[in-house]
Structures are given as structure tokens and as C-alpha cells.
Amino acid sequence: MPSQAEKLRKLLDADKLHVMPCCFDALSAKLIEQSGFDLTFMSGFATSASRIGQPDLGLMSYGEVLDQVGNITNAVDFPLIADGDTGYGNAMNVRRTVTGFAKAGAAAVMIEDQVAPKRCGHTPGKAVVSRDEAFDRIRAANDARENGADILILARTDARHEHGLSEAIERAARFKELGADILFVEAPKTVAEMETVCRELPGPKMANIVEGGETPELSHRELEEIGFAIAAYPLTLMASAMKAMLTTLGQLKADAPRQSELMDFKEIRTRIGFSDYYEISSRYETSRRD
Template sequence: MRLGEGESARPGARLRAAMAAHKPLIIPGCYNAMSARVLEDVGFPALYMSGYGTSLSLLGLPDAGLVTQTEMALNARLIASAVRLPLIADADTGFGNAINVARTVEEYIRSGVAGMHLEDQVAPKRCGHVAGREVIDRDEAVGKIRAAAAVRDAIDPSFVLIARTDARGAHGGSMEEAIWRANAYLAAGADLAFVEGPASKAEVAEICAAVRGPVFYNMTGISPRMSESEMAELGIAVCILPGAAMRATLMAVHDFATALKEHGPMAEAEFDRRFQQHPVGNLHVFSGFDRIREMEAAWLPAESATKYEGTLGHMPKPAE
């Protein structure tokens, strides 16, 4: 949560309100606090923390079960603290068995996250749109969702629990198995069912028709792209776009680095000229230096403002 700004409702309650107000709720993915701030500034009603984005941005490594619970929960906490929007966070497999899942849910709730999704892959897991996935057996998977639901109910019943199954595209998997698992996870206490990796619009329609509860949809990778109206017609409750911001960042940084290598340091000057014309082009204002000066005026001795006299650089605006 940002300094000096509070919210009375629990994060999960605010996410549930957003889900009720938007049919479907379209949520972009972020990978750190900065990207979350940008998405909030544009005006989205909620955010999603990408596990792939967390692994790649923090470690420079693929989404292959290499990021730890500590790293994921910390990233979730930092993002949730930086924005006012409710945040859904990827929690991978829960980082172990049902006992580990119980601790993961508690960590995420106490981090200020509004909701999380757990998947039924064998550890180490991998991105749901990469071949070679395996899933744990039904009984273990259902037990993990039961554990997650019990902790949610004990600590914060408003927290949104999303159960993901990778059975559609895993080794030996099928749509029939994925739908069975989605319904079993809902019966075990999940709030939404997430069938990863449908390969066609017909499969998405089959999921929406057969799953006995709200459907969470990941529109990326091999899954088909659909308009908001198409998703509404099918009855999708929530749709995430997890990797777009990360890919946009990768592309922009790579293009800038290429220009810098080819044209030298004046390429940075040209970039800065164009950046300053962008809506977020004043980096110091966007990052919050004006807010820092407002807090200084409110809480520090008046003479502390003299440090601004005769100095060079961005001059934060005092409170009006």
C-alpha cells in the first residue's frame, strides 16, 4: 500500500467487488512494483502478478520451478504495497504438499494479496504453455485445495482462491480429466476454476459449459485470443493477460539497447526527448517525489524545506 493512503476493505473484498462489477473482469499482468504502478495509472480495476514475470525479472530464469516461495511472496508483497488495486498472485504449486500450501496461503494473505492461484503440477513445475508438464494425482491435488480453503476461511474468508489444473495439456492428460479436476477443486472450496491451456475456442466453450462454477481464463500462449464480448457470451468470470507488459518491456529495452550500441550515447538523448513527451515521461513525478514533499511538509519541521533552496534538479511541488 502506498505511503499515506489507506483502504478500509480487505483486498479480497475489493477483488470480489471488481469481479461483480465487470463481466468478465480483464486483468493485465505485472512482474514488479514499477510495472504495477504503470498499469494502475492507466486505470485497470485489478492486477495479476505473473509467476513467469517474477522468475524472469528477479532471477533472469525461465518459469521452470526455479523461483522459491520466499521470492514469490516477497514480490507479491512489494507489488501489493505499491498500488491500491487488488492483486491476484501466481502461487505455483504452493511450493510443496498440502502442509506447505497452508503456509503459502497464509503468507500471501498477510502480504496484502487479494487472491492467488494454485496449480496441480508435479514439482518442479513449468510454464503452463510449455510442453513436458506432469500433474499430481487427484487425491493429493484435491487435498491441497482443501488445505488452502481451510486457511483462507480461518484467516480471511474474502481472500479469493483460484484452483488451476494443467491436466488438459500435461503428459497423459485430457479435457475430460481437466474438467473433472476443475469441478473437484470447486467442491473442495476454490472460488474459481482455472483450466490451463485450452487450444481452441471450442475447448474454452466446453470448459465454460461443463465447469460448475466461475471460470478463470488465461489468454496467452497456446490459448485462443477472444474479445471481451466473446468471453462474456461464454460466461468467463476473469481473464488475465499475464505476459503482455513483460513482453512490451523486453521489446522496448532491446530496441533501446540496439540503438545505443549502433548510434552511441546520443541515442539516449534522443530517447529522453521522446520519453519526456510521454504521459509517464516525468519520471520523478510518476515515482512520487511530489508526494514525498507533501509528507515532509505535513510531518517534518518547517525548516526542513530549506534544503530545496539553491539546489539543482527536479523540484518537487509543495502541497497546495
């Protein structure tokens, strides 16, 4: 059977856009897979909110993130890109992060050039490390892979915010030379900037579409025509779930009818996996009777 990294490489070989809803736990990843998408990304923003109830400001530890990666990869059978933030320390920490994520079953790991503790890419206060430190992170990630980690490297730069698009593109181009498989220039502010990113950088590029964020919300067709290989939607599912939960909580508090807002109990059980469990466990009825 091909590894998840091999599956992702094959997806990227196709000359098309891969729409990638982002997950935050095993259940959201299962729903994405059940809906027919090719891959997912474990959003740091959404995972921090759902796991520890805190903003994505570098508060989750490496161990917490690694545990969440393992929960997700154990629940699905399609490629997961994991958010490795800044690597959780120096270049040696980056190596450990990449190796750990590969062992946990992630198809790719994102490593970025922000100062630690990092911030969400569409919030104020971002800063990036020097070029040398940024390049060392990607070099270390590639070294971990050459040492046996079966994983792709998604290299992200947030340099656009402080230093402009040209600096971001120069950094990303060097990331590619150092072994990155996918390039991610965070938060271009115009369609023209998105076009420049795809025109000037080699290999697969990822667009990050945050509803209400800084990057234009283009259609899938427009993103594909510009040249992006992946369109990530990091908050779409979490924002939808939060709004639905608050609506239902308001109805419950007011003792108002709410059945129309709820998924049918039978469908809930099916999607979570009760039916699969019962089907498999039926093979062992004899041993249960014994």
C-alpha cells in the same frame, strides 16, 4: 475499509469480464493501476524473469515470491492475485503459502495441480499430480482460509495437456466443491474448448491469454460472451518492456537518436511517486528546519 479480498469478491459479483494485465514488480503493478484496470496478477513467468533472470521452472523459492508479493501490495491499492504455484511442498506447505500471501495483502492465491517443480503452462514437459494430491492442495488452501486467512482461492488445473479436457473439467469441478472461488483450466486449444469450460463449470472462470501461446487470442467481447469473468494477460507487459529496452539499447550502442522512444522525465517522476512524496513531505517542513 474493505480488504483486498473483499474488493475482489465484489468485482466477481459483477456479470462482466475483468481484463487483467499481469505485473511482475511494484512498478509494473503501479502502471496497471494508474491505467484504470480493476485488478492484477503477479505472473510467475514474468516475476521469475525479472527478479532472478531465470525461466519459470520452479526456481524461485517461497520466500522470494512472498517478498515480491509484499513489494507489490505495498505499492498499490487494488486487488492482486498472487501465483502460489504448487504451494511449495505438501498440503502443509500449501496452508503456509496461502496464509503468508494473505498476510502480505494478496486478494487471491493461485494453487495448481502440476508436479513440482512446475513449468509455465504454455511450455513443454508439463505433468500433473494425482487427483487425490491435487484435491488435497485445494482442501489445504481452503482450510487455511477457514483458519483466518482473508483471501480467495484460484484453483488451476493443467490436466488438459496430458489427460484431455474432460479430466481437466472434472478436476476443476471438484476444486469448486472443495472451496475454490475462481476456476482456471489452463491452455484450452480451441474456442469450442473454451466454451465447454465455461458451460460446464460453475462460478467465475479465468482465461489465460498468452500472445503466441496455445489458447486462442479472442477479443474482450468474445471472452465475455463465452462466459469468462477474468482475462489474464501474463506476458503482455513484460514482452512489451523487453522489446522496448532492446530497441533503446541498440540505439544507444549505435549512438542513434532515442528521445522519441523514451518517457518524459517529468512523467517518469510523477508515475513513480515523486510528486506525491513531495506533497506529503511538505507537511513536515517545520520539523525539518528544527
